[in-house]
Amino acid sequence: MSTSETSEIHSGGRGHGDKKNIVLVVSAPNTPDSKHMPFKTDLLVGAAADEAAEKFGYAAGGTPSFRVGTNVLDRNITLADAGLQHKDEVDLVSAGGGV
Amino acid sequence: MSSPPSFTRATVAAEHDAIVAWAERFGWTVTVDLDALVLRATTTHPKLGRALEVVASLAEYPAKPPAWRFVTPGTDDSPTSAWPSPGTMGGVSGSIFHTNPCICAPWNQLAYQVHGGPHADWTMTSWREITNGLTKADTLPDMLDQIHQHLAVSPGMQG
Numbered sequence: 001m002s003t004s005e006t007s008e009i010h011s012g013g014r015g016h017g018d019k020k021n022i023v024l025v026v027s028a029p030n031t032p033d034s035k036h037m038p039f040k041t042d043l044l045v046g047a048a049a050d051e052a053a054e055k056f057g058y059a060a061g062g063t064p065s066f067r068v069g070t071n072v073l074d075r076n077i078t079l080a081d082a083g084l085q086h087k088d089e090v091d092l093v094s095a096g097g098g099v
Numbered sequence: 100m101s102s103p104p105s106f107t108r109a110t111v112a113a114e115h116d117a118i119v120a121w122a123e124r125f126g127w128t129v130t131v132d133l134d135a136l137v138l139r140a141t142t143t144h145p146k147l148g149r150a151l152e153v154v155a156s157l158a159e160y161p162a163k164p165p166a167w168r169f170v171t172p173g174t175d176d177s178p179t180s181a182w183p184s185p186g187t188m189g190g191v192s193g194s195i196f197h198t199n200p201c202i203c204a205p206w207n208q209l210a211y212q213v214h215g216g217p218h219a220d221w222t223m224t225s226w227r228e229i230t231n232g233l234t235k236a237d238t239l240p241d242m243l244d245q246i247h248q249h250l251a252v253s254p255g256m257q258g
Contacts, residue, residue, distance in 0.1 A: 029240035032120035059227065062235035065190060070251040072190040093248060094241070096234040097192030098185075098203045099218075 022085060024048075026066070028056040028092040045082055046075030052092050065095035102162040108133050110161050114239050121240040125247055138165070140243055141172060144183060145251055151183065153246060155239070156208075164226045166208040167242065169200070180258030188252045195234055195249045200257055204245065205229035206236045 020041055027034040035055060039048045049064035058064065066073045066084075072095050073082045084090070102110070111131060122129040122140070129140045136157040144151055152172040155165035169181045185194030197203035199217060203210045205226045210216035213223070221229050227237050236242040 027124065029121050029236075029244040030114075030117050030238045032116050059237065061228065061230045063230075063232055067248065070188075070248075072188055072248065074190045091244075094235045094245060095190050096230070096232050098195030098197065098234055098249070099193060 022079065023087060024066075024079075024084060025087060025089040026052050026056075026092055027089070028052070028058075030058070031056055034089070039079055041080040041084075042078050044076060044078055045073045048079055049075065049092060049095075056092060058092075062094050063096045064092055066090040067093045101159050104136065104158075107136055107157055107160050111136070111138075111157055111239065117238065117240045118243070121243060125244075127243065127247070129243065136160075138239060140246075142247070142250070144253065144256070146254060147256065149256070151181075151250070155242070157239075161227075163223050164206045164208045165239070165242070166214065167202045167206075167246075168209060169202075178258060180256060182257040183250055183253040184255050184257050186249070186252030186254050188248075191248075192232060194252075195245060196253065196257075198257060202246065204234045204236070204242075206234070206242050206245075 021038060022041055023036050023038050025034050026037050037052055045065055049066055053064040065075050068090055075095060118129055127140055127142045131138045138155040138157060141152045150172045153167060153169050155167045157165050168177045170177050171181045179200055182200040183196055185196040195202050195204045201209055201216050205221055208214055210218050211221055211223050212219040234245050236245045
């Protein structure tokens with residue numbers, strides 16, 4: 001699957017971002033191709049996911065988050081605290097629950 | 100408000116590439132019958148290794164959400180034993196697998212009371228606007244992804 005690059009701030013491999021900025025490779029269900037997206041590592045997961053959701057064309061009003069493997073990240077922690085590193089691959093998902 | 104079949108087919112066709120890409124990424128098999136307006140998706144239960152099939156009737160989509168239900172694979176029968184049990188995961192408030200049984204989400208027509216579901220408080224024609232921290236999925240691949248996500252923590256089957 002190909003990827004589209006909306007922005008690139010570092011050319012190194014995974015883990016080569018600086019301490020404050022990383023690029024995440026984000027996939028979303030509504031779009032076949034992933035996107036490379038730059039974020040500051042002190043940004044909350046929820047805020048970063050909101051940004052990504054807008055770029056993928058999702059309507060506002062949901063509770064998007066990132067999923068790594070099967071782990072849905074807490075929207076209220078920073079990308080750094082979530083352990084995300086430069087070039088990590090994440091899925092953009094709804095973190096809303098059922099009832 | 101309703102969607103004529105031609106509009107439904109055009110909407111589903113527009114989502115087809117994303118459905119295919121999603122299915123390849125997560126190892127599901129998904130088929131869409133545009134004549135019958137039915138989607139069938141198969142996978143295995145991650146804990147049990149047992150085959151699962153979920154079916155969506157797409158009539159009137161997207162004016163109304165699809166009608167999603169788990170079935171005995173290869174059939175249209177939907178006994179309780181075909182349904183995965185709810186699990187819990189960090190970062191998500193509750194499972195979409197309701198024990199009545201039902202996929203309890205605004206994007207499932209069968210969650211609305213008029214179709215036998217538990218929700219009299221949701222308006223079906225505004226299904227994409229129902230939020231309040233609930234699961235949100237505005238396209239078919241997003242719905243499949245939500246099922247996949249909740250299935251990942253399902254401890255077993257309901258029956």
